[in-house]
Amino acid sequence: MGDRFAFSRVATPQQLNWFLTWNQMGGNPSFLRFLFQTGSHMRNSFLPLSLAACLMGGSLLPAQSRNVTLLSHVNKHGRYNDCWGYVAPNGTEYALLGTTTGLSILNLKNPSKPVEVGFFRGATSTWRDIKTYKNYVYVVTEARGVGMRIFDMSKPDSPRLVNSGWGRSIYRNCHDIYIDTKEGVAYLCGTNVGMVVADVRANPVNPKYLMTWRGNYIHDLHVQDGYAHVAEIYVNRYHILDVRGVRNTPPVIKSLGSVRAPGSRYCHNAWATKDNNYAMSTNEAAGGPVGIYDIRNKLAPKLIATFRGNPKGAPSAIPHNVYSRDRVGHMSHYTEGYRTFDISTPSKPVEVGYYDTWSGSSRGYNGDWGCFPFFPSGIVILSDIQSGLYVVRPKSIATKYGKGTAGTGGRTPTMNAFGAAYLGNPSFALHVANAKPNSGGVLVVGGKAGNLNISGLTINVELFNPSPILIAAGTNSQGIAHLNAPIPSSSSLNNVVLYSQFLVLDPGGSFGMSGTRGLKLTLFAK
The missing domain is CATH 2.130.10.10 (YVTN repeat-like/Quinoprotein amine dehydrogenase)
Incomplete structure (x- = not known):
């Protein structure tokens, strides 16, 4: 387990609150509720992926292959x-x-x-x-x-x-x-x-x-x-x-x-x-x-x-x-x-x-x-x-890792890539399904995988070093959230590896939330 995840320990609810407030509200959990309540305009948007990038070196492929x-x-x-x-x-x-x-x-x-x-x-x-x-x-x-x-x-x-x-x-x-x-x-x-x-x-x-x-x-x-x-x-x-x-x-x-x-x-x-x-x-x-x-x-x-x-x-x-x-x-x-x-x-x-x-x-x-x-x-x-x-x-396949956390009715949300994460793809997205309908949520995107357990809720993205990006979103009446994430054409993003997870406000889940497994994807030049 230690080889697979960059971070593995149990956090307290106070530490989770510190993370979810992005260290801006002194650990006040009401800031997270504010994100959920006011973030509906962001449900079909995504912050530039370059903000979440963790640049990694690449190598030339043999002539008989590409990516x-x-x-x-x-x-x-x-x-x-x-x-x-x-x-x-x-x-x-x-x-x-x-x-x-x-x-x-x-x-x-x-x-x-x-x-x-x-x-x-x-x-x-x-x-x-x-x-x-x-x-x-x-x-x-x-x-x-x-x-x-x-x-x-x-x-x-x-x-x-x-x-x-x-x-x-x-x-x-x-x-x-x-x-x-x-x-x-x-x-x-x-x-x-x-x-x-x-x-x-x-x-x-x-x-x-x-x-x-x-x-x-x-x-x-x-x-x-x-x-x-x-x-x-x-x-x-x-x-x-x-x-x-x-x-x-x-x-x-x-x-x-x-x-x-x-x-x-x-x-x-x-x-x-x-x-x-x-x-x-x-x-x-x-x-x-x-x-x-x-x-x-x-x-x-x-x-x-x-x-x-x-x-x-x-x-x-x-x-x-x-x-x-x-x-x-x-x-x-x-x-x-x-x-x-x-x-x-x-x-x-x-x-x-x-x-x-x-x-x-x-x-x-x-x-x-x-x-x-x-x-x-x-x-x-x-x-x-x-x-x-x-x-x-x-490189065109995004892979899942870690554990999901079930919510109401035993439903564990899922998240999949929608398309290949090539530089300049205007239609790339992350697709969440099987979540609690009509509920607030947050997409977590970071540069390392994590394995953080908070009262039974598994967080699959490293929270502290480096700190991730949070994007407020919400599910529709079918428990779906389709998060459009157009990828910039910048060559500086080539071979960047990102780790992401979607968390949902769900009273039936551990710590009042449910969550997807982690999703690992590589940005690449086509």
Whole structure:
């Protein structure tokens, strides 16, 4: 704990009052109430980030990357395909790496030295796709007649195969899988019979078959909050399905809106932003773009922008899979490697970093097949077809640390970055949710992490050396505070690291407040 936090001790309520009054009112807590009561005009504003800066030195990156640092590289199994990630209950992260001959599982406790804890040989196939649900890993393949394999990760350093071929009597081959972990429903797409839907919640080892959707061939999909965002590759369309009825009797899937994807052909994968307002798709063709859609009207999605990785240097390069985390796109782009781009303004995507795993020519199906950008630690894993696993750390991901403090009803507020913190980003913001509605609050921004306990309230930003910046704000009727934080273009802020936390007046919380975990972000030049 001492290595992780710069400051760790228990403070008295008097010390907290001294901090919250910014040492201006002699420790009088009424000043904090004054901030909450009069700060409504600041709810959608942010003091210049330069006021909170703690400048740190940087180093030049290799020519094959920008704003992405390579941590490790592992190549043990010949040729590879997709990858995914698993996080154990104790927080240890694992890479799930598909190969043409099986599944490799690697412990990433030290991301600079991954350790393979299991390799499970399977039917030989160019295609293998992987997803997780609770402590289980699900693997599908285009190899005929082998079904879906299921692995138990309850003891993650000793994984076990617990089902060697679910669904063999239902379908012959399967291209891809997505699991709605909130609802416990698996969607197996690209099969010879359509999209197979199964319930994994009741019995993860032996899922219950629910239905088969027999519309246009679905190559890949993302399911979130009752909507499936599907890529219909052969008709080149992005399509939204209502899947809230898959457990009905009989099960029901409803077609909503669709739109032609940009590019000439092959809408390959699709992914929605967390707020369900926007989505992205890739076109797996030479020079194919990423399409960005406004989907606030699910019956009429609209294409509003396109994005290409390295369009001048590699106009014929092929994109593969794209994902969204905190309004930042993460894409595996075959010969152009891993690309990350800001979508805080979805109609104006901006590339902010890359790591190229392929040194050959910029065309064809070589290089980075997959990426997984969802680890809590902020690392990203890449799967290169020829050279295996890469573990990288992009500057475009903000990471959480420390503990949150629950308030009324056991609700612990959350805070996420909204976009990439690149210099000159006019749309960057911090987004608070799950807080007490219609309540005053304060954003704390400083130059060091902290771990200060005040009567059960955890403060995750160093309060005394250096002193942080306080910004009064408040939550709306849904318990949300969206704090706009446009980042100055000043080069003096490059590689500045900031630590932040949002505290909410909440009588149900410790010391009369609730609080988010800490959020660490790096300001950087794109």
